[in-house]
Amino acid sequence: MNRPPLRPLAPVLATILLAGCAADPTAYPSLAPRAVEKLGFEEPETVPAPLVADPALDARIAAAAAKRADAARAFDAAATRAERLARAARGAAAGSDRWLDAQTALAELDSLRAAHGEVVGVLEDMAAQRAQALLPAYPALEKAREEAKAAATAQTQRIDALTRALAPATASATA
Numbered sequence: 001m002n003r004p005p006l007r008p009l010a011p012v013l014a015t016i017l018l019a020g021c022a023a024d025p026t027a028y029p030s031l032a033p034r035a036v037e038k039l040g041f042e043e044p045e046t047v048p049a050p051l052v053a054d055p056a057l058d059a060r061i062a063a064a065a066a067k068r069a070d071a072a073r074a075f076d077a078a079a080t081r082a083e084r085l086a087r088a089a090r091g092a093a094a095g096s097d098r099w100l101d102a103q104t105a106l107a108e109l110d111s112l113r114a115a116h117g118e119v120v121g122v123l124e125d126m127a128a129q130r131a132q133a134l135l136p137a138y139p140a141l142e143k144a145r146e147e148a149k150a151a152a153t154a155q156t157q158r159i160d161a162l163t164r165a166l167a168p169a170t171a172s173a174t175a
Contacts, residue, residue: 048136049135049136051136051138051139054138057126057130057138057140057141058140060126061123061126061140061141061144064119064122064123064126064144064148065144067119068116068119068120068144068148068151071112071115071116071118071119072116072151074112074115075109075112075113075115075116075155078105078108078109078112079109079155079158079159079162081105082102082105082106082108082109082162083162085098085101085102085105086102086105086106086162086165086166087165088101088102089101089102089166089167090165090166091167092167093167094166094167094168094169095169099166099167102162102166103166103169106159106162106163106166109155109158109159109162110159113152113155113156113159116148116151116152116155117152119148120145120148120149120152123141123144123145123148124145126141127141127142127145
């Protein structure tokens with residue numbers, strides 16, 4: 001067997017392998033902050049997207065506003081009637097004719113408030129669709145939403161005040 005002698009190369013190979021282990025034991029990496037660490041972890045400022053007029057959305061907002069105005073007028077007319085009936089029923093026993101008339105008017109108010117609430121829901125859906133599309137808030141839509149929500153809250157408070165003015169229904173009055 002003719003093998004080349006490796007014995008003469010052994011010291012050279014050992015020197016090469018040991019040279020890889022040789023390092024300066026006093027040189028450590030710097031613990032000073034690196035340039036990238038000095039920047040911080042805050043989100044960078046983003047420039048808001050420019051607001052682009054949306055005629056189709058403006059038309060939908062106008063239609064919803066018109067429907068809301070109609071619902072508000074109907075509610076106000078019915079609320080005036082319900083207030084008159086509630087004043088007439090003040091002090092009347094639960095189950096009396098005046099009390100029943102006032103309760104019927106309150107039920108009508110609830111129905112009209114629901115029509116107004118439907119418009120609030122439509123406006124909320126429009127805003128949600130814009131948010132899902134990652135579009136910026138649309139000022140006309142936000143204004144219409146806030147006005148509709150404020151009107152809905154006022155309607156609820158008006159109904160609650162009329163309800164409190166009437167005698168509570170009792171089990172014996174309905175039996």
